Amino acid sequence: MTTSADEELLRRAVAIAAHAVTLGDAPYGSLLAGPDGAVLAEAHNTVRRDDDISAHPELKLARWAARELAPEVAARTTMYTSCQPCGMCTGAIARSGLGRVVYALSTDQLVALNPESGAWPEVPQDGPALLAEARLPIEAYYRR
Numbered sequence: 124m125t126t127s128a129d130e131e132l133l134r135r136a137v138a139i140a141a142h143a144v145t146l147g148d149a150p151y152g153s154l155l156a157g158p159d160g161a162v163l164a165e166a167h168n169t170v171r172r173d174d175d176i177s178a179h180p181e182l183k184l185a186r187w188a189a190r191e192l193a194p195e196v197a198a199r200t201t202m203y204t205s206c207q208p209c210g211m212c213t214g215a216i217a218r219s220g221l222g223r224v225v226y227a228l229s230t231d232q233l234v235a236l237n238p239e240s241g242a243w244p245e246v247p248q249d250g251p252a253l254l255a256e257a258r259l260p261i262e263a264y265y266r267r
């Protein structure tokens with residue numbers, strides 16, 4: 124459920140996305156709002172500029188939050204983002220400790236507007252394998 128305060132911050136994320144286009148970057152923008160609603164950080168997609176497939180704004184802000192915010196502050200901080208976070212960013216957001224995400228366009232809505240946005244292939248994964256060998260560094264590390 125979103126509030127009018129959420130929508131105001133979401134409009135700012137959409138404006139960041141629109142500004143990104145004027146800079147020659149892809150149209151995705153995000154921000155973090157702290158427990159009092161103050162904007163803590165903003166980012167936009169710089170995948171092309173940086174030649175970095177991980178340069179999504181949500182991932183940049185998740186990394187920033189994990190590095191810069193105390194866990195109790197991160198838990199009460201909200202990410203506002205112009206599109207629903209992708210799988211890569213969703214994983215980073217979970218690890219960052221951020222407490223909430225509010226997005227404008229869903230992935231389905233984005234794909235309806237630009238089918239290429241949903242064209243990521245499933246990569247085959249084979250495993251598990253070599254349990255006896257692979258468990259050794261894990262056990263050595265976590266038994267410290």
Ligand SMILES: [Zn+2]
Nearest residue numbers: 179208209212
């Ligand atoms: Zn992403």
